[in-house]
Amino acid sequence: MSTATTTDTQSPAPHAADSHDLIRVHGARENNLEDVSIEIPKRRLTVFTGVSGSGKSSLVFSTIAAESQRLINETYSAFVQGFMPTLARPEVDVLEGLTTAIIVDQQRMGSDPRSTVGTATDANAMLRILFSRLGKPHIGSPQAFSFNVASISGAGAVTTERSGRTVKERRSFSITGGMCPRCEGRGSVSDIDLTQLYDDSKSLAEGAFTIPGWKSDSFWTVRVYAESGFVDPNKPIRKYTKREMQDFLYKEPTKVKIEGVNLTYEGLIPKIQKSFLSKDREAMQPHIRAFVDRAVTFTTCPECDGTRLTEAARSSKIAGISIADACAMQISDLAEWVGGLSEPSVAPLLGALRHTLDSFVEIGLGYLSLDRPSGTLSGGEAQRTKMIRHLGSSLTDVTYVFDEPTIGLHPHDIQRMNNLLLRLRDKGNTVLVVEHKPETIVIADHVVDLGPGAGTAGGTVCFEGSVEGLRASGTVTGHHFDDRAALKATVREPSGKLEIRGAKANNLRDVDVDIPLGVLVAITGVAGSGKSSLVHGSIPASEGVVAVDQAPIRGSRRSNPATYTGLLEPIRKAFAKANGVKPALFSANSEGACPTCNGAGVVYTDLGMMAGVATTCEECEGKRYQASVLEYHLGGRDISEVLAMSVLEAEEFFGTEAARTPAAHAILSRLADVGLGYLSLGQPLTTLSGGERQRLKLATHMAEKGGVYVLDEPTTGLHLADVEQLLGLLDRLVDSGKSVIVIEHHQAVMAHADWIIDLGPGAGHDGGRVVFQGTPADLVAARSTLTGEHLAAYVGA
Numbered sequence: 001m002s003t004a005t006t007t008d009t010q011s012p013a014p015h016a017a018d019s020h021d022l023i024r025v026h027g028a029r030e031n032n033l034e035d036v037s038i039e040i041p042k043r044r045l046t047v048f049t050g051v052s053g054s055g056k057s058s059l060v061f062s063t064i065a066a067e068s069q070r071l072i073n074e075t076y077s078a079f080v081q082g083f084m085p086t087l088a089r090p091e092v093d094v095l096e097g098l099t100t101a102i103i104v105d106q107q108r109m110g111s112d113p114r115s116t117v118g119t120a121t122d123a124n125a126m127l128r129i130l131f132s133r134l135g136k137p138h139i140g141s142p143q144a145f146s147f148n149v150a151s152i153s154g155a156g157a158v159t160t161e162r163s164g165r166t167v168k169e170r171r172s173f174s175i176t177g178g179m180c181p182r183c184e185g186r187g188s189v190s191d192i193d194l195t196q197l198y199d200d201s202k203s204l205a206e207g208a209f210t211i212p213g214w215k216s217d218s219f220w221t222v223r224v225y226a227e228s229g230f231v232d233p234n235k236p237i238r239k240y241t242k243r244e245m246q247d248f249l250y251k252e253p254t255k256v257k258i259e260g261v262n263l264t265y266e267g268l269i270p271k272i273q274k275s276f277l278s279k280d281r282e283a284m285q286p287h288i289r290a291f292v293d294r295a296v297t298f299t300t301c302p303e304c305d306g307t308r309l310t311e312a313a314r315s316s317k318i319a320g321i322s323i324a325d326a327c328a329m330q331i332s333d334l335a336e337w338v339g340g341l342s343e344p345s346v347a348p349l350l351g352a353l354r355h356t357l358d359s360f361v362e363i364g365l366g367y368l369s370l371d372r373p374s375g376t377l378s379g380g381e382a383q384r385t386k387m388i389r390h391l392g393s394s395l396t397d398v399t400y401v402f403d404e405p406t407i408g409l410h411p412h413d414i415q416r417m418n419n420l421l422l423r424l425r426d427k428g429n430t431v432l433v434v435e436h437k438p439e440t441i442v443i444a445d446h447v448v449d450l451g452p453g454a455g456t457a458g459g460t461v462c463f464e465g466s467v468e469g470l471r472a473s474g475t476v477t478g479h480h481f482d483d484r485a486a487l488k489a490t491v492r493e494p495s496g497k498l499e500i501r502g503a504k505a506n507n508l509r510d511v512d513v514d515i516p517l518g519v520l521v522a523i524t525g526v527a528g529s530g531k532s533s534l535v536h537g538s539i540p541a542s543e544g545v546v547a548v549d550q551a552p553i554r555g556s557r558r559s560n561p562a563t564y565t566g567l568l569e570p571i572r573k574a575f576a577k578a579n580g581v582k583p584a585l586f587s588a589n590s591e592g593a594c595p596t597c598n599g600a601g602v603v604y605t606d607l608g609m610m611a612g613v614a615t616t617c618e619e620c621e622g623k624r625y626q627a628s629v630l631e632y633h634l635g636g637r638d639i640s641e642v643l644a645m646s647v648l649e650a651e652e653f654f655g656t657e658a659a660r661t662p663a664a665h666a667i668l669s670r671l672a673d674v675g676l677g678y679l680s681l682g683q684p685l686t687t688l689s690g691g692e693r694q695r696l697k698l699a700t701h702m703a704e705k706g707g708v709y710v711l712d713e714p715t716t717g718l719h720l721a722d723v724e725q726l727l728g729l730l731d732r733l734v735d736s737g738k739s740v741i742v743i744e745h746h747q748a749v750m751a752h753a754d755w756i757i758d759l760g761p762g763a764g765h766d767g768g769r770v771v772f773q774g775t776p777a778d779l780v781a782a783r784s785t786l787t788g789e790h791l792a793a794y795v796g797a
Contacts, residue, residue, distance in 0.1 A: 020097050023064065023399075023430070027093030031058040031687050032459040038448060040064075042097065043397070045421060045431045047444035049470070049477045050462070051719040052691030053454030053678070056434045057403070061103065063090045064432070065401045068101035088614075098399070099430060102390060105403045109374035109382045113186045114148055114308075117377070118327055118370030121360075121388050126353040127370070128178075131323045133346050135316035140176040145316075145323050147185035147308035149177030178313040183301035187308045187371075190277060192269060194249075196295035200238040208237055211272070212291050220263070228256045228265045307371070324371075330764045331357055332366035359391045363420065364413045367507070367528035367764025379716070380408020380527070384417075391420070396428035406437045407716055410526040410745050411790035414439045436719050438481055442467055449477045454692075455646075455678040480720035485727070485748035487777050487795055492519045492734065492754045498539065498708070505537030506530065507768040513757060515539075517708070517739040520730055522753035524744065524787045525771075528763030531743045535710055539741070546706035548714070553685065553693050558589055558600065562643060562681040565671065565700050570663035571654075575639055579632040586639045592629040594620035624682075635659030643682030647671045650681055670699040673732070675725045691717025708739045715746040727752050747794035750787070751776055758787045 021042050028036040033055045040046050048056045070087040109120055118124030128142035135145075143149045155172035179185040194200075202208040204226040214221045226233035230247040231240060240248060250267040257263070276292050300306040307314060307324035314322050318341070326334055335357035341350055360366055363384045368377075377385060383405060390400065405421065406414050418440055425431045425445075435441055447470045449463040462475040470478050495518030503511040508530045515521055523531045539545060553564065562568040568587070576583040585592040593599030597617035601624040604614050616622045623630065623640035630638040635658035645653060651668040654661045671677070674695040679688075688696065694716050701709075714730075715723055723746065730752075733740050742749060750756060756779050758772040771785045779785070780792045 022097050023099075024094065024096040025059070025063065025092065026095075028059060028063045029091040030062045031055065032455055033058050033063070033091075034459040036450075036459070036461055038461055038464060040430070040432070040448070041446055042099070042430045043425065043428055044445040045425045045433065045443065046446040046448060047433045047435050047441050048448050048450065049435065049441060049719075050450035050458065051454050051476055052436075052695075052717055052722055053689050054450040054452075054458035054719075055460075056450050057689055058459075059448075059450065060401055060432050060434055061105070061403070063092055064095070064098070064399070065101040065103050066090050067092070067095050068098045068399065069103075071098065072100060099397055100395075101399045101401055103401045103403075104383055104386050104390070104405070105401075106379040106383050106407060109377060109385070112375070113188075113373065115374040116327075116370060117368050117372045117374055117385060119148070120374045120385060121356060123353065123356050123370055124327070126349060126356070127323055127326055129349060130346060130353065131316055131318060133349075134318050134341075134343060135323075136318070137316055139312045139316045143178070144176045145178045145309070145313050147179050147187075147313075149175065150179045150181070150184070151175060151177045151310070176312075178309045180301060180304035180308055180310055182303035183308065185308045187301055187304070187306045188298045189301050190273075191297045191299065192272060193295050193297065196291070197268060197272065198237055201236055203236050204231070204233040212287055223258060224256065224263050224265055225268075227258045230265065327371040328369055330366065331360045331368050331370065332764065334370070335361055335366070355392055356388065359388045362416075363387060363391070364409070364416055364527060364763075367762075367767070378408050378532075378713075380406075383407065387420070390424070397430075399430040399432060400424055402431070402433045402435075404435055404717065405433065406435065406440050408527055408713065408745070410524075410786065411439065411747060411794070412526055412786045418443050436717070438720070441470075441481070449473070449475050451476055453678065455680075455683075457678055476721050477719070483720055483724075483748075484795060485751040487751050487780065488754070491775050494519050494755070495739075498739075500534070500538045503534055503538040506533040507764055508533050508537070509768040511538075511768070511770055513770050513773065515741060515757065516755050518734070518737070519739065519754035520734050520752065521739075521741045521755045521757065522744050522750050522776075523741065523757050523759070524750055525759035525767065526763050526786060527745075529759040529761075529767035531759055532712065533768075534757075534759065535712075535741060535743055539708070539710060544707045545710060546701050546704045546708070547710040547712075548698055548701045549712045553697050557684045557686050559685040560643070560682050561647070561671065561676070561679055561685070561696060563589075564685060564696060565667050566703075567664055567667045567681065570661050570667075571639075571642060574654075574659065574661045574664065575632060575634050578634045581632065585629050585632070586625075588624040592625050592639075594624055594626055596620065597624070599624045640682075644680055646677065647679050647681065648677040651677075667699075667703070670702050671696070673702070673729055674699045675722055689717060691719075691722065694718075702733075707737075708741065709733060711740065711742045711744075713744055714742065715744065715749060723748050747791055750779075750791050751795055756787075758785050760785055760787075 023040040023042060026037045036059060048060055050056050066087060067090050070089060073081060073084055073087065109115065116124065128145040131145050132140065132142045153174035155170065158169050158171045160167050160169065183189050197211055198208040199210060204222065209222055225231065230251065231244045248267065249269050251265065253264050253266040255262060256265045277296065309324050314324050316322065321337065329337065335354065338350060338354050338357060360368065365381065365384055405417050409417060414437065421431055421433065422443060433440065441447065444467055447465060447467055448461060449470060450460065451458050451462045452475065463470055463473045463478065471481050472478065494516030498515040498517055500511065500513050500515065511534060523535055525531050536547065562571065572583040572586040575586045582591065584590045588599035594617060596619035597603050601617055601620065601622045602614045603617050625640055630640060632638065635653060635656060642650065647668055651665060651672055653659055654664045654668060676692065676695055676699065679692065694714065698714060714726060718726060727748065730740050744750065753776055756772065756774065756776055757770060758779065760767050760769065760771045772779055772782065772788065776791065779788045780795060783789050783792050
């Protein structure tokens with residue numbers, strides 16, 4: 001064997017390829033960015049900081065990552081590009097040195113009822129192959145263990161032409177799937193409460209239907225039933241014959257003619273299932289969601305006991321464990337069980353499955369199970385689940401983009417996340433992180449601070465450099481970097497208590513706890529310890545409880561803060577009253593809309609497989625309204641000028657004598673209270689940051705009448721400076737006589753609380769118990785739990 005010999009000579013000049021070690025951004029103007037130009041070092045960990053709404057996501061996601069993805073998409077053939085989402089080029093002059101971007105954001109995973117943690121990470125696919133090879137008795141291919149594949153069989157005659165002769169053959173086929181035939185792989189069956197659909201003491205002509213949007217003159221709904229001829233519209237529903245009731249509730253789709261128009265009549269139950277139950281519950285309007293919650297009850301499927309699988313799939317076992325048992329196990333236990341299997345014929349499969357399961361444990365999700373519906377994961381859990389596939393990746397020189405990876409993480413788990421980010425960097429990747437937590441900012445090689453304010457007051461680079469440089473800088477982030485909320489000298493006395501007895505939801509172990517009322521209560525504990533199960537599963541959702549969860553608010557480019565909060569309603573009425581015209585004229589989605597752009601303000605031109613182009617409408621100049629509508633004024637302003645105002649400007653405007661509108665003023669005060677005074681009323685929801693959306697939702701819920709507010713991680717997406725404002729808001733709520741219960745990981749909120757209930761000691765089946773309840777000062781003094789240790793370190797005790 002020969003080896004090459006090297007001689008020490010003077011090192012040659014650097015290779016031209018080694019000079020591309022920076023990502024250069026010049027003249028970025030996406031959303032609120034103001035001609036931003038920066039250089040980001042490659043193969044380093046760069047953290048982007050700044051107050052919520054300062055332009056961090058606009059720079060990292062909407063500019064750098066979006067352009068990288070657009071350029072990759074352009075390498076595909078025109079045919080393939082036709083099936084892909086079309087991305088417009090970001091508003092930027094120059095972008096150089098880009099590498100392939102992999103985005104790991106907080107977007108919730110699809111809430112399809114058949115999507116689980118196992119199906120989303122390929123762990124389920126590997127388990128199915130494993131059971132099809134080793135399961136006893138053998139029942140079939142991997143499909144036989146899939147709850148997304150139904151069992152089908154069929155037979156018939158097939159005619160083929162062979163050598164000029166027609167040959168008829170009988171063929172049969174069968175597919176053995178694992179889908180439970182009763183619940184169709186959903187694990188639960190729905191039952192519809194008919195009393196919520198109609199009042200059976202009335203006839204259809206008298207308006208028996210109580211379904212939202214089903215008005216008695218509605219051509220497509222009520223009149224189809226009333227004029228179909230299958231039922232008597234003038235007879236009370238309770239007096240229908242057996243045949244009429246069958247046709248009314250369950251009839252198969254049938255063509256009928258009403259006033260010369262061909263329509264389809266079908267039974268009420270299948271119509272409700274198609275129009276309401278087939279949609280994502282979270283995407284529904286609040287009043288529709290409330291109707292569905294009232295009218296539909298979901299119970300565990302009696303046939304498969306919630307496992308989603310056929311009896312045959314559940315009967316095949318490996319070492320006494322079925323695939324249903326394996327998916328129901330806590331992932332840390334499943335990893336142990338898989339580690340105990342040794343079968344040379346499937347050794348590579350076992351290795352890959354073990355690696356995936358170990359990655360779950362390593363990333364802090366060992367407490368989940370593979371059968372957990374993916375729609376029930378929090379934003380932080382969904383983000384870490386997406387990270388699983390990147391941990392063992394062989395790719396290097398990739399740009400990983402993370403959106404607040406520490407969301408939903410206990411301070412104890414943040415160090416583990418930091419190690420994962422550093423490991424990705426050390427493999428030769430560029431890691432870009434949008435983050436607010438000082439514990440993660442401190443590990444950065446390079447920091448970019450945007451600001452100084454939010455919205456139009458932000459969008460500029462305030463600081464670029466090292467963490468030490470950021471600390472010494474006078475920026476908002478630098479000023480608050482070492483802020484520590486102190487423990488309160490005195491805590492409020494509770495006015496009562498909310499008793500929870502025998503709580504057993506998910507991993508809770510028969511928990512008995514009294515939650516004090518009239519004070520600020522923080523529910524703490526590591527991720528997966530049972531906090532949400534205790535609060536959302538045990539506190540009755542009665543009239544007096546207002547729950548604000550982490551579910552992201554949805555909205556199209558037509559939605560804005562004015563429409564989402566209900567602010568537009570009193571504004572339209574005020575304009576209509578002042579001018580003696582209809583309120584509908586002042587809606588850009590109704591009669592007042594510009595006919596050219598239909599009230600969008602921009603005209604979208606679809607260019608097929610190329611990115612569509614949005615141009616400002618020439619007719620209304622982006623104002624969204626007809627010219628005639630803009631002639632009507634209130635307090636000297638037209639409707640487009642009012643929607644262009646910031647919340648603070650509008651609050652002042654609707655408080656003046658000329659435009660006094662108390663209903664509008666009350667909503668605007670709540671928006672200012674949560675720190676959104678800088679937002680303009682007509683700004684599309686699609687341009688808001690995660691933190692802004694969270695606070696917009698909080699402001700909307702504050703209008704609800706209730707004595708107990710339950711908030712799930714309200715500090716999500718909030719800068720250190722914004723957290724102070726949130727604490728002030730929580731104090732005002734409590735001082736006004738409300739009870740506030742907060743599920744939170746942020747030490748500033750813990751320190752500020754009057755009472756802490758700490759769950760643990762671990763996650764999954766290692767948690768589910770109350771390990772401490774008392775004041776923050778007692779928790780710090782005891783240091784008996786992980787939360788206590790971290791809170792003590794935070795306040796410097």
